[in-house]
Amino acid sequence: MYRDTQAIVKLGAIRDNIRQIRASLPASVKLMAVVKADGYGHGDLQTAAAAEQAGADLLAVAYLDEALKLRSKGSRLPILILTPIHPCEASVAVEHDLMVTVTSADWFREMLSCRSIGSPQKLKVHIKLDTGLGRLGLKTKSEWDELVPYLHKGEVEVDGVFTHFATAGRADTDFLLQQYHRFMEMKEWCRSSGIAVHRFHCAGSASALRFPWLAMDMVRIGAAMFGFYQGPLLDHLRLAPALRLSSKLIQAKKLNSGECIGYDNSYMAERDEWIGTVPIGYADGWSQALQGSPMLIDGQRAPIVGKICMDQLMIRLPGRYEAGEEVVLVGRQGDDEITFSELASRIGTVPQEISTALSSRIDRMYWE
Secondary structure (H helix, E strand, C coil), X not given: CCCCCEEEEEHHHHHHHHHHHHHCCCCCCEEEEECHHHHHCCCHHHHHHHHHHCCCCEEEECCHHHHHHHHHCCCCCCEEECCCXXXXXXXXXXXXXXXXEECCHHXXXXXXXXXXXXXXXXXXXXXXXXXXXCCCCECCHHHHHHHHHHHCCCCEEEEEEECCCCCCCCCCCHHHHHHHHHHHHHHHHHHHHCCCCCEEECECHHHHHHCHHHCCCEEEECHHHHCCCCCCCXXXXXXXXXXXEEEECCEEEEECCCCEECHHHCEECCCCEEEEEECCCHHHCCCHHHCCCEEEECCEEEEEECCCCCCCEEEEECCCCCCCCEEEEEEEXXXXXXXXXXXXXXXXXXXXXXXXXXXXXXXXXXXX
């Protein structure tokens, strides 16, 4: 490692978070650990292993490539691919014992034209129902009825039927309850069609932790594994952040009142100040939207000043410091802590948008 900027991922925190979450749910509920997007920026292989050690029953990813990577590195847990794959790739999913998401009869029609009939291994599917998020899934009874004949085929196994909530993190639960009741109606379509479904699931991190009665047969836990859900809507758990991001000053200089720094003279000193340069920038995933957000140095907050550059940024120091002084972007230093959740609230996004943006230029180091 030749950079001062590094991320330390605490695998023990991930395991502890999963164990807390599992303990808050009914004992019969399965836990699916969602490790898509390189484990939300924490490392997919390492996160998947930690989740399995903590008792996760299944894994989920977004794309076929992510699932194949886990399989190639020895992961044996059942894996669901949440984004529909191309129908002609179904044989790859079967070969590697992967479950796929299906949203329409058209997918089956094209798949059957690509795949030879009579394969000894069944294609395992999860049917996605759109109850209000509007992203993926079938919505109408006629769409379901068109799908049913394919689900009855001997070479198909319906491992799951699921939906996803749009507003699970909001205090107002009206729309969530509308989606829940819609899902319950759609579950009856399955029963009346005689389809054997291994598990129904509708709850991601926020809904599973806020409303354990929504757990059904399984919950999908992603963001909460990494400590991203806390606060007034979730005060019965103490989930620990799993990633600490730090760097070191590469230079500190005195800026006189009225002098400018940054592209486009984007910051002017109102008084004599000390400015420090930190070797991280938007090419590392530290977006220009984070201008003005704080970092920690010597346990004190130091805001980013001027435009964030591709490879560096500048902070207004609380005093004079020398090159080599540690700077914490995410994590604890002294008595203060900066979290992904705090940063996300500053720029109107979610913590996982920031964590998944961290590029491969930042080394990840793993602590047990």
